Amino acid sequence: MDQERIGGDGFAFEGNWRDYAPIAFTNLLLTIVTLGIYRFWATTRTRRYLWANTRFIDDRLEWTGTGKELFLGFLMVLALIGLPFLFLQFGAQALVLQGHGGMAAILTLAAFVTIFYMVGLARFRALRYRLSRTWWHGIRGGSDDQGFGYGISYMWKSAVGSLALGLLVPWSMMSLWNERWNKMSFGPHSFESAGDHGPTFRRFLLFYLLPILLFVGGGAMVAMAGFPGQDGAGSRMAGAIFGIIAFVLTFYLGLGLIALAFYASFFREAVEGLSLTGLDFHFYARTKDWIWLFLGDIALVLCTIGIGSIFLQYRHWKFFVTHMGVTGTIYTDELTQSQTKTSRHGEGLLDALDVGAF
Amino acid sequence: MSDFRLWHYDGASAVRRNVLLRTAGTGFVLEEPESGWTGLPIDWSDLTVIGLQDDRSAYGHKAIPGWRLGFSGEAPPDIAAHLPTGERYGRWIDRFGLWPAAGIFTVAAALIVWGALEAPAVIAPLVPQSWENRMGDAMVGDFGGRFCHTPAGDAALERLAARIDPGHEARDISLANIPMVNAVTLPGGRIILFDGLVQQAKSADEVAGVLGHELGHVRHRDTMTGLIRQLGLSVVLGGAGGNAGNYLNGVLSLSYGRGAESAADGVAIDQMRGAGISPAATAAFFDRIGGKDEGTEARAISWLSSHPLSAERRRRFAAAVEPETSYRPALDQAQWQALRASCASDPKVAKFWGKPF
Numbered sequence: 207m208d209q210e211r212i213g214g215d216g217f218a219f220e221g222n223w224r225d226y227a228p229i230a231f232t233n234l235l236l237t238i239v240t241l242g243i244y245r246f247w248a249t250t251r252t253r254r255y256l257w258a259n260t261r262f263i264d265d266r267l268e269w270t271g272t273g274k275e276l277f278l279g280f281l282m283v284l285a286l287i288g289l290p291f292l293f294l295q296f297g298a299q300a301l302v303l304q305g306h307g308g309m310a311a312i313l314t315l316a317a318f319v320t321i322f323y324m325v326g327l328a329r330f331r332a333l334r335y336r337l338s339r340t341w342w343h344g345i346r347g348g349s350d351d352q353g354f355g356y357g358i359s360y361m362w363k364s365a366v367g368s369l370a371l372g373l374l375v376p377w378s379m380m381s382l383w384n385e386r387w388n389k390m391s392f393g394p395h396s397f398e399s400a401g402d403h404g405p406t407f408r409r410f411l412l413f414y415l416l417p418i419l420l421f422v423g424g425g426a427m428v429a430m431a432g433f434p435g436q437d438g439a440g441s442r443m444a445g446a447i448f449g450i451i452a453f454v455l456t457f458y459l460g461l462g463l464i465a466l467a468f469y470a471s472f473f474r475e476a477v478e479g480l481s482l483t484g485l486d487f488h489f490y491a492r493t494k495d496w497i498w499l500f501l502g503d504i505a506l507v508l509c510t511i512g513i514g515s516i517f518l519q520y521r522h523w524k525f526f527v528t529h530m531g532v533t534g535t536i537y538t539d540e541l542t543q544s545q546t547k548t549s550r551h552g553e554g555l556l557d558a559l560d561v562g563a564f
Numbered sequence: 565m566s567d568f569r570l571w572h573y574d575g576a577s578a579v580r581r582n583v584l585l586r587t588a589g590t591g592f593v594l595e596e597p598e599s600g601w602t603g604l605p606i607d608w609s610d611l612t613v614i615g616l617q618d619d620r621s622a623y624g625h626k627a628i629p630g631w632r633l634g635f636s637g638e639a640p641p642d643i644a645a646h647l648p649t650g651e652r653y654g655r656w657i658d659r660f661g662l663w664p665a666a667g668i669f670t671v672a673a674a675l676i677v678w679g680a681l682e683a684p685a686v687i688a689p690l691v692p693q694s695w696e697n698r699m700g701d702a703m704v705g706d707f708g709g710r711f712c713h714t715p716a717g718d719a720a721l722e723r724l725a726a727r728i729d730p731g732h733e734a735r736d737i738s739l740a741n742i743p744m745v746n747a748v749t750l751p752g753g754r755i756i757l758f759d760g761l762v763q764q765a766k767s768a769d770e771v772a773g774v775l776g777h778e779l780g781h782v783r784h785r786d787t788m789t790g791l792i793r794q795l796g797l798s799v800v801l802g803g804a805g806g807n808a809g810n811y812l813n814g815v816l817s818l819s820y821g822r823g824a825e826s827a828a829d830g831v832a833i834d835q836m837r838g839a840g841i842s843p844a845a846t847a848a849f850f851d852r853i854g855g856k857d858e859g860t861e862a863r864a865i866s867w868l869s870s871h872p873l874s875a876e877r878r879r880r881f882a883a884a885v886e887p888e889t890s891y892r893p894a895l896d897q898a899q900w901q902a903l904r905a906s907c908a909s910d911p912k913v914a915k916f917w918g919k920p921f
Binding site: 225232235236239240241244247251254255258259264265266268270273299300302341342343344345346393538539540541542543 | 573574575576577578579580614615617618620622624629630631632653654657662665666669670673676677702703705708
């Protein structure tokens with residue numbers, strides 16, 4: 207009984223939006239009347255519901271993060287980063303006005319580099335924070351790594367990724383994903399992440415092909431539209447205008463779709479490479495599923511004049527969970543408590559910079 | 565002891581236990597009959613709520629991370645009586661109830677926003693003038709070399725300043741080589757006229773009116789008020805992603821509010837009356853840049869965007885003209901021409917587009 211063999215579908219979402227609606231609407235109300243300050247507690251309530259209705263294998267997840275720790279983290283970020291940057295900004299303006307443009311440029315560059323580093327650090331620590339507040343069978347996740355090294359990796363890998371006309375972006379994304387997850391653990395077990403960027407590369411290349419195809423195709427279309435219209439310049443003009451509009455639409459829609467297709471493939475490969483002791487994780491959403499997700503989002507927000515956006519977090523979590531899968535074996539008696547450090551009053555500084563963690 | 569079954573994790577391993585609860589003293593002991601496992605004694609007061617939803621209840625332990633106890637459905641009364649109740653919206657809100665708390669927050673939020681808008685006018689006069697001066701000097705410096713200087717132009721500007729500002733309330737009045745119809749008051753009592761305004765004006769009297777208006781902002785320390793207000797709002801709204809924005813643009817677009825603008829107009833009229841300069845030209849200036857010939861002149865009339873022009877303001881200047889007074893022009897023709905030529909004939913002045921701000 208201490209061993210669970212799992213088939214294809216170890217994850218399930220068992221909530222429904224009618225149960226979530228009272229949480230969403232009261233969150234909205236309280237966030238408005240507190241000038242936004244309640245949003246930390248709102249996030250916590252939402253996550254508590256989402257986690258509590260997510261079944262992993264045989265039991266539900268638990269979220270034990272609190273609004274207070276998110277709020278304190280926010281205050282710390284404000285004091286330690288927000289204020290210095292405010293002064294830096296004012297200072298740089300004053301320097302420029304007084305003619306010390308070079309000095310201002312150096313300061314601004316330093317600020318930019320710092321922010322760049324912080325984004326990587328924050329991404330790492332957000333994942334760490336979420337794992338450390340996620341419980342299953344009375345066991346939590348976490349990481350003993352503070353993420354400072356990851357911040358450096360994030361800087362140089364992102365920089366390298368943009369070299370060679372951005373052709374290395376899939377490599378840099380996957381490599382960072384692996385680096386992040388390889389430092390995480392659940393209970394006594396480390397995650398192992400060996401995502402391969404290779405299979406995602408074909409779709410990434412479409413980014414380069416699409417504009418070329420479109421220019422050739424669009425040019426041909428404009429020419430064709432003009433050609434038979436010998437009865438007058440007007441129809442030729444209309445044809446050309448139509449061609450240009452179609453071209454622009456296809457361009458943006460096309461790039462958006464390719465980005466989505468790439469991301470769908472990337473996320474499948476990334477999760478596919480992820481394992482935890484005897485468990486292998488899978489992600490089944492295809493490009494089509496992502497398109498439906500976003501079309502649904504847009505319809506939801508538009509049809510409710512924006513109020514529907516309070517359900518986006520719910521929708522995205524449900525999408526994520528219902529497409530997650532896990533196979534393998536886990537021995538619950540070997541899954542002992544995590545010994546990773548968590549800060550006494552919640553978390554370290556940047557856990558509050560809660561950028562998209564996964 | 566009832567046969568009510570609960571589930572339990574001890575927080576040390578992930579093994580799920582199917583337990584019975586036996587009360588003992590001020591707490592209880594958990595026992596799993598099938599395996600003969602018995603837990604440590606637990607005090608009721610150490611229980612915390614992990615989650616209560618529908619018919620599922622889960623409790624934790626204050627001191628043992630991961631220790632969990634839960635059940636489905638209703639607990640028997642002898643157990644239920646000891647269980648803690650959970651937080652719903654957060655401790656403070658639960659204490660008052662959702663709607664009373666929302667009401668209290670609404671009132672508090674309204675007070676905070678009102679305070680953020682009103683407090684600066686109270687705080688600004690308390691800021692030592694020397695701080696404000698230092699701040700203004702640090703901000704402006706030499707304005708990137710954009711100040712126009714010619715001997716005749718400087719003399720004309722000095723003459724104009726002496727007439728409108730005989731008490732030297734403004735610490736510095738300068739002309740900047742910027743082709744915008746604008747004039748700004750910066751912290752530390754510094755007024756900067758833009759060359760665009762001087763070129764747009766038909767006479768020195770018009771410039772005198774604008775200068776008098778800016779002097780009003782200096783006298784009432786409106787710039788400091790505006791800065792504090794902007795800072796305060798960015799802190800209050802910092803939760804909504806505070807962005808301090810571009811400082812210079814911020815100063816340029818500081819709007820002081822209707823009351824402050826009206827008061828500054830009052831100062832302008834007073835100063836012009838004291839100097840014997842007719843306000844008629846200023847009224848005409850408002851009329852010209854505000855209205856009819858829309859789209860003709862360069863429409864970068866920024867002074868207008870920060871100084872909303874109403875017919876009422878124009879009428880006020882027009883009404884201040886006293887028919888029996890004999891007015892003298894703000895500058896004589898030679899001085900006026902020198903002022904207008906100042907930027908064009910200063911060889912050392914930096915071009916507006918020459919370097920980035």
